Amino acid sequence: MQLIDGKLKAAEILEQVKAGVEGQVKADGARPGLTVVLVGEDPASQVYVRNKEKRAEEAGFNGQLIRLPSTTSESDLLAVIDKLNTDKSVHGILVQLPLPEQINEQAVIGAIAPEKDVDGFHEVNGGRLLNGDSRAMVPCTPLGCLHLIETVIPDLKGMHAVIIGRSNIVGKPLSMLLLQKSCTVTITHSKTRDLPNVCAGADILIAAVGVPELVKADWVKPGAVVIDVGINRVARDGKQVLVGDVDFDAVRDIASAITPVPGGVGPMTIACLLSNTLAASR
Numbered sequence: 001m002q003l004i005d006g007k008l009k010a011a012e013i014l015e016q017v018k019a020g021v022e023g024q025v026k027a028d029g030a031r032p033g034l035t036v037v038l039v040g041e042d043p044a045s046q047v048y049v050r051n052k053e054k055r056a057e058e059a060g061f062n063g064q065l066i067r068l069p070s071t072t073s074e075s076d077l078l079a080v081i082d083k084l085n086t087d088k089s090v091h092g093i094l095v096q097l098p099l100p101e102q103i104n105e106q107a108v109i110g111a112i113a114p115e116k117d118v119d120g121f122h123e124v125n126g127g128r129l130l131n132g133d134s135r136a137m138v139p140c141t142p143l144g145c146l147h148l149i150e151t152v153i154p155d156l157k158g159m160h161a162v163i164i165g166r167s168n169i170v171g172k173p174l175s176m177l178l179l180q181k182s183c184t185v186t187i188t189h190s191k192t193r194d195l196p197n198v199c200a201g202a203d204i205l206i207a208a209v210g211v212p213e214l215v216k217a218d219w220v221k222p223g224a225v226v227i228d229v230g231i232n233r234v235a236r237d238g239k240q241v242l243v244g245d246v247d248f249d250a251v252r253d254i255a256s257a258i259t260p261v262p263g264g265v266g267p268m269t270i271a272c273l274l275s276n277t278l279a280a281s282r
């Protein structure tokens with residue numbers, strides 16, 4: 001079994017992005033800028049936002065973090081987005097999710113200028129991805145998954161990919177990316193009949209449902225490539241530990257290659273965010 005090292009691949013991408021940023025500065029005289037908006041004090045979001053800022057600075061971006069209180073109204077947040085949309089020094093805008101319940105996420109995402117939507121969550125970018133339009137900003141986690149899959153299977157033509165999870169930010173966009181690579185794609189979800197058996201037909205199995213260690217050994221075809229998008233905090237022996245959607249110890253000897261949690265898909269999300277931001281500045 002090969003362990004797919006997301007940290008290593010992410011570091012490679014970040015090196016390329018860093019070189020691209022310096023090239024952009026020379027060509028333009030201006031430094032690409034990324035603004036992250038964090039509303040509230042969700043502890044996990046604070047960690048993710050800090051990591052994004054740190055990586056952005058290391059790669060040479062002009063990073064800006066706007067922190068807003070958890071009581072912020074939707075219209076106040078929309079006013080902040082409006083300003084960032086017209087600010088020429090800001091090339092990428094990212095609103096950290098989840099947002100507090102008084103704010104409609106879709107309304108906020110829809111207010112970001114599509115060409116600055118480095119998360120790729122705007123409906124215009126979703127539509128472009130669906131159409132195979134190269135102007136699409138592609139969501140970072142699915143893009144990261146694709147890069148990791150391609151490190152072990154360079155030619156995906158004809159491969160059967162099974163995705164567990166139909167979310168707008170992972171399952172659906174990843175299905176489009178894999179279809180573009182001429183995979184046969186099956187999207188499964190909570191109502192799928194005989195899920196283990198459907199998964200057992202996969203050459204590439206991607207788990208993105210947020211159910212700790214759902215995928216067991218008999219769900220995996222021997223030699224399959226397994227990508228684990230899950231990040232679940234669970235209690236084990238009185239301690240909090242991080243586990244994926246795949247029962248790693250059970251599956252590792254059946255798969256030909258597998259991503260770990262942590263250190264698999266997670267680091268790729270931030271690397272792809274910065275590569276999208278560089279593309280947005282171009």
Ligand SMILES: Nc1nc2c(c(=O)[nH]1)N[C@@H](CN(C=O)c1ccc(C(=O)N[C@@H](CCC(=O)O)C(=O)O)cc1)CN2
Binds near residue numbers: 140261264
């Ligand atoms: N606006 C967005 N909000 C959210 C996104 C997103 O892409 N855009 N994704 C997630 C959170 N997220 C980035 O924001 C993210 C989550 C996890 C990781 C990561 O590197 N995970 C590590 C483990 C870290 C830990 O200990 O918790 C790993 O898997 O190795 C990066 C980014 C929801 N919100």
Ligand SMILES: [Mg+2]
Binds near residue numbers: 006260261264
């Ligand atoms: Mg991971």
